[in-house]
Amino acid sequence: MSEKPSSNASRYWKLIPGLLISAFFLWRTLRGFHLDELRDVHFGHPVWILGVLGFISVDYGLRSYRWWLMLRRYNARLTACFRVLMTSLAANNILPFRIGDFLRIFAYAPDVNASSSAVLSTVVLERLLDTVMLLGFFAVAASGLESSFAAFSFHGYGVAQTVRLVLVILVFCLGLLLFGTHILHLLVQKLVARYGNHPRTRKFGEWAEQLFDAIVHIPYPVRFLLVLLTSIVWLCEGMVFYSTAQLLGLNTFHGSMLASILSNLSFMLPSAPGGIGPFEAFGKLAMESQGVPTSLAILYALFVHFVIFMLVNIVGGIGFLINRKEHGGKTLSQEIHSLPPEADLL
Template identity: 40%
Template sequence: MSKTRGRDLLKIIPGLLISGFFLWFTFHKISFAEIRELHFASPLWIVGVVGFTFASYSLRCVRWAAMMRGARASLKTCARVLLVSQAANNILPLRIGDVMRCFTYADDLGASPSVILSTVILEKLLDIFILVLLFVAFMGPGVSAHSRVLAETMLGVSATGLLVLLLGAPRLEGPVRALFQRLPQTGLFAKAEHWLLLAIDCLRQIGVPGSLLLLVQSAVIWACEGMIYVSGAKALGFVTDSIGAWQAVSIANLSYLIPSSPGAIGTFEWAVRAAYVSHGAEPAQAAVFGIALHAWLLVSVTGVGGVVFLAHRIATHNRKPLLGEIESLPPELP
């Protein structure tokens, strides 16, 4: 176990280096005076930032509870586990928050780790589809023709894959097994087959109407997320065009796919800056806005998740050390 944890710690170092590089690349030409220029221009829009953040994460809890309806977990339990996992993802490496959702809290949710994992996979598929859709719909004029073709291809592939999963899940298991039998049965291929079959099984249990409802919920969630960016820009007097925020929310959240430190520090700021600059914003203002927005999201989500975590420990008289909460994780993370 200790050797495995040691290897996991070694995996953190490249992520920290990547985050450091992106922070340097984003801010090395920005002076401290430009950062100090950040101020509230329309404080009333802070209500929008707070309100849309609350709406976005509340709807995430409702969506995941709908995915978990086959288990005995209540909406309250699903919300607690999801918020705690989101907070853990922001401060712990290797997306351990998602792994904790599957293993540490399986008993609380009344479901097996494999069932929970299937819902996490479905959640990611829905989010990536909406984010790629936003990216294609709101590309700035500075995006090259090759990038446009690549983005549109990604959208076509993700849309086709998601629709096939949503509408044809009951008939997919056989073809998927047959496909992977032709591939090596070890390493990445074996994991990909396992994860894909879990997602198919989850969709089969939810059914087509339920799956389409999840897609609509995902669209509303990301609409609320986009409004956080719009409200933040209004509050800080950050000037951009009317659609810059919508490309920013897509690129910023897709940047979490880049290996980096917990919370996507560095990659998030770079993505926000790149998105807004492509929509005519000043690079320095875009970078400063990105770090302010990221700070809000990290502090608010991590803070709420931490409070929920501690409140549940106190209510259940849990005296287990904090680090003991992740001792139930498998030695080799999936």
């Protein structure tokens, strides 16, 4: 049965808010850019290209290994985890609505010998680990920088203070999830038993059961390892930003790390595919907070995003070609249209 025109129209309407947000942040980013100010750019030693390539390889290699640890009980292959993860990240960069995540959960779950619900649980756990770690890094990096983010204070509470409060809450919740799973499981069961008549409550209960099931099968030492790997992943990500800064002759370790943290946290905002707009705006803000001139900060934010975008998409594109061969030659469009109704993408 063919799709109704109104359904197609609704898809395009859903794109508009993200595009507007991206346009706003791009405008904010490019304000104050003066080409003549870039005449003083002194490019760093080309050896930093190896730094970019090396750190980004370790970064995404460890992300794949971390995901493989979560799926190890399903006899998933590490190479398959790497291929599927990179393909999904590349798809997120070029397609709206984070379709890459849905492809990983639904279309590519058989590639890692797991069910879609199992893969969904690991994706949720990944997001929790990454968010808590990034906020932890930001709480450290933003210390002493309240004046740089004064415009973002709220009723006397500065950015760093707010982040620390949120971080404490999230660390407690993540710690309870990873190391007090049975306690949290009992609490959720009581909640569902009391309010289970509501469809959303039942859905929440089903989702929670899948997440708890994924975690209880992970040995405690491996749970500690997941936290450790997450910290190394984001340290490597920060070093990718620092190496890129060195290529542009910007020797600011603190600014690079802060740019890495803020730019990646900006993905939590709705925007165009790839986080275009918010990524650059927050990268620029971080570098300006360290005294980098506005035009150089803009150039840096644009350049680092371009470098990461291209490297991830090249590797992810190769992964997709391998996926296509293993999935009987399906095109990307066919993969998307083969997703089940519960994906509810568009």
